[in-house]
Amino acid sequence: MSSQSLISIAILALVISFANSYDPSPLQDFCVAIDDLNGVFVNGKFCKDPRRVTAKDFFFSGLNIPGNTSNQVGSNVTTVNVDQIPGLNTMGISLVRIDYAPNGQNPPHTHPRGSEILVLIKGTLYVGFVSSNQDNNRLFAKVLHPGDVFVFPIGMIHFQFNIGNVPAVAFAGLSSQNAGVITIANAVFGSNPPIDLQVLARAFQLDPHIVVELQAKFGA
Incomplete structure (x- = not known):
């Protein structure tokens, strides 16, 4: 076998290993997070003994309750990630409810570990994200009405702004059990x-x- 072929095979194997290590398929039914040093440590969380897992480990109640938007930005994010539902551990998903006062906004921010898909339930939002320097920082923005959906790619700076005269409500799913958030102005200044x-x-x-x-x- 030629040296060029060996190099090609090595590069292919490396690419495949990176792809597999980024978001591997679960090797068991679930890995419920628990604060117990006697558990099995997996990606930042210990796993509960499967024999002790109950339906409560996969349950959260309260997303029907509006968040308090009486703050500087006029919005409130109710997060449902692995900290609220331990059963989300290793599943690569989470959920948020976002409430917006009239003229309220979810200011420019980024999720370092997850993409986001948002659906508007009530009100009118102006939303968008800005691509990377490599793509000349292009703005992709739309006005959303109830039932509309918009996607924010992982790591991209994005925002939502309530341009209506009534409160707005949206729900969003994220491709991480703990996507994280960096609010640009807060982080920089x-x-x-x-x-x-x-x-x-x-x-x-x-x-x-x-x-x-x-x-x-x-x-x-």
Whole structure:
């Protein structure tokens, strides 16, 4: 066998191993998360003894209750991930309910570990995401009405804004048991400890005094 063929086979094997290791298929019926050092450690969580698993481990109640939107951004995210439903552990899915006051928004943010599919139940939303630098930071945006669905690819900065005069409600599924969230403004201007003033002033082309004001708004 030629050296070129061996290289091709090695590269193919490497690609396949990466694909398989990213989101492997479960090797058992479930792996209910438990805070027990005597369990089996799997991807950040210990697994409950299957013989002790009950229906309660797969259950959550309360997504029918509106979230409190009386805050600076006018929205509330009710999260249902592995912390709320231990049975989600290793399943690669989670769910959120998002409530928006009139003119409320879910500000620009990103989920580092999951893609998101959102369905609007009530109200009117302006939603969108921005692609990466490689794609010239293109904005993909739509106005959604009840029953409309929009997808936010993994890692992309995205947002939702209630452009209606009544409260809005949406539900979203994420391709991770714990997709994580990074709210851009909070992370950049509210980091702990703060990012150096000159770094932010130059990066955002702002007067340093404005950066100080923004850090005061978003800081702890």
